[in-house]
Amino acid sequence: MKTLSNAVQTAKHLVFSKFPNCEAAFLAGSVVRGEATATSDLDIVVFDLSVSVSYRESFFYAGWPVEWYVHNLKSYQSYYESDCKRARPSLPKMISEGLVLQNNGVADTLKVEAKALLRSGPEKWGEETIRVKRYFLTDVLEDFIGATGGEELFCASALAEKLHEFVLRTNGQWIGASKWIVRALRNYDSDLATEFITVFDHYYKTREKEAVIKLVDQVLAPFGGRLFEGFSLGK
Template identity: 55%
Template sequence: MKVDHLQRLPAMEAAKKIIKKFFPDCNGAILAGSVVRRQESPTSDLDIVVFDQKLPASYRESFEELGWPVELFCHNLESYQAFLKSDCERARPCLPRMIAEGIVLKDKGILDDIKQEAKTLLHAGPEKWDVSTIKLKRYFLTDVLDDFIGTTNRSEGVFIAGTLAELAAEFVLRTNNRWIGSSKWIHRSLVEFDVDFAGAFTEAFDLFYTTNDKSKVIHIVEEILEPQGGRFFAGFSLGKGSSDN
């Protein structure tokens, strides 16, 4: 993406101009993302959530404007609720977080209620895993951990470790009734859960990637599994009627 970072306007100013240009009659708009969390980098974009009752349906659009890459998340005053629900069901509250944390760019009296709705969902946390889901996740996490321990192929190990990190992060977060994420949000979600644990988790995988030492990864994954019964292989079944675990 080729964007002139030197000539672009400050984020808030640019976002307001974009709303005025493209959505002058919208009911409300919010600026979200890294620029409002003070985590802006040279590759940051403007995440803007727009509410416009005239829109027939929700849509997402990306473009460049005023020296910024822009991502629009556009909704009418009803369609956004399906996205809030979907995000919460996936335990990845992208839209609830954007709405709750975002800075108001424009408001015709609708955003207080919408922001409160998003904050309530975030505070409630994701739906708790039931016993059968925990057993299923234990099994798959155990399986990947065994693959990681057993492989002597460095190239395969690199990719197994990536899968293991995602599954382990998901497991520790969901069994503690916390939201999860993908990519950079895996680490951010771990930090929100426990900053010391996030540091140890990252250090363990960094040690493997830099020195091929698996010991800390194995230890931390086993620690993650332990409160839920530890490794799980023998006795697992799936699709066997009433005897399923």
């Protein structure tokens, strides 16, 4: 049975069998958050000084699908930098929320560092970045408005992703991808997340676009609304 206790026991056994002397190891993901589903895996982050190059590996172990992230005590920093640049802090989040499986004295320090990074938020967007993002959000919105048939479905998907990015980044928040879009919105504003879900769910059920268009215009309004006339890049 895939319970938390079973997950922890399995993860500990796996870590001990592969990296018995590792500096630290963490179990993260939906199992730890109490959000496990039938397809949930074990997300395990390992820090071991014997590892020269970081790697990620997927495999099955004791009936569990496992996502295995292995680092040394320096290599993970480049992943932090990459995560911060894209504003999706996957690795810091796993470490900050993870259950400690193994600790040779560095687990607490790694957690403190990860939590501090998450609290600091992503790099703030400047006025020019907001202007460019506003233009491309407008562009996708106009495509969505004009599209018909199957094309509009994919325009709606692109619009949802760009809209959530614009909302969160203009408010100094981390963003998400796939299911993490909703989670990132909820972490910022649960009411907004509910509205976001309701509006797009209504569109997908009815193909009525008005509520989606209204939501995008509401988000853009404080920044001057839709942008087309006068926009240029590289001029």
